[in-house]
Amino acid sequence: MLATLRMIQVCDSLFPIGAFTLSNGLETLIANKTITNGETLQEYVSSFLNVLPYNDLGVMILSFDHADDISFIKNLDSLSMALKAPEEVRTGSKKLCSRFLKIYGEFEGAKNNCFPSLDFYRDEVLKNGSCIGNHAIAIGLFANDIGLNKEEAASIYTYSLLNAIVTNGVKMIPLSQMVGQRILSNSQKKIIQAVQRACTLDMDDLGVGGTGMDIAGMKHEELYSRLYMS
Template sequence: MDNELLPLLQLCDSNFPSGAFSHSFGLETYIQEQVIVDKESLKTAISAFVDNQLVFSDGLACRLSCEILESSRGMNELLEIDRLLYVSSLAMETREGNRRIGERMAKLCMELYSSTTLGEYLHFIKNKQGYGHSALVFAFVAHHLQMDKEKVLSAYLFSSVSSLIQNAVRGVPLGQTDGQKLLVEMQAKIHEAKNRIMKLTKEDLGAVSPGLEIAQMRHERLSVRLFMS
């Protein structure tokens, strides 16, 4: 195995304690309303999440951050991506969930893959001058370890999809076998999403689905919840 992939595998591991296991990012709304009831309906929902939220928000931000770091354009542009991610997330729980996951990942990765740029980003987060997002943390780690940005992007998308599927396995609930089958079926969608992201520009950042945003907002009012968002 290519040694450069090992850090990516660690960040993608469902046991990596980023806090992502506590968030459904609106999917729990669909589960309670019985829009998601089985593997096929979950596949439809996650495909929509990938095509919109991941392509035009998190995934694109990860790619743009990698390119900013590669060109040494400075922290100000990275903080602008960080700010755009935060303010374009209309649902409070999703906005705060991404912030908490990002800050937690930044702290962990400073212990595991310490770098000057990641340390600077964490400093801005701690001093309320940045928000924190896992997409940027992935980019900082990748740049520090000199990884190919397309591999990083594929890993980030896979990690996000894997986390959502594992959370849905608990929430629907589904069997672990169905969850793993769905993860295999989503690999082509992840590859397609990566290729789409590589063609987008900064002006496309934040063009997400109103339906997903509304589900994320409505999650705040669910009477019983397994997840924080």
């Protein structure tokens, strides 16, 4: 139960790493009227969940599965960041990771080597510079270190990503909170399906799909006015 609470803490939207400042291209799609109401936001969420196993969710699970393999984690870091085509998205993930790697040092047990995999990754990112720093990798290593069930950890992580999208969509379109909650409720079975799919993939599967979202992320740099950093 303690491990579950710890995972919820680091995936909470109020966890102070700045995740609320990122829309990852959603702001572009709302600005150009691709997403205008609850129905189109629901379609976007469904598309997001379809491709998530092949990017951040897949990366999170692979880092969980290979937490003790230093070479694998380094290769995963390099590949996963290269696959983030939009510069703002890449920079956003790097910033989230850096802040996370600094904050967890204040957690109970952090001074007693309770997070060995995450400690290694922190040193490679913040001290040695041999890794770029992917937030999804840090989350996967954290979940492994605290001994949480992989599927449960991945489900909490996926829900947190989805909740951020819906919250941002509700604010920007705008929509009622009721519509946002309906979208989240309608998406819960798809979250489970996304996690199950991601658990069957390997590193060679990363980067499949998501081209439209990448383009939206790139076009975000050209918006006249922006509320979000990506």
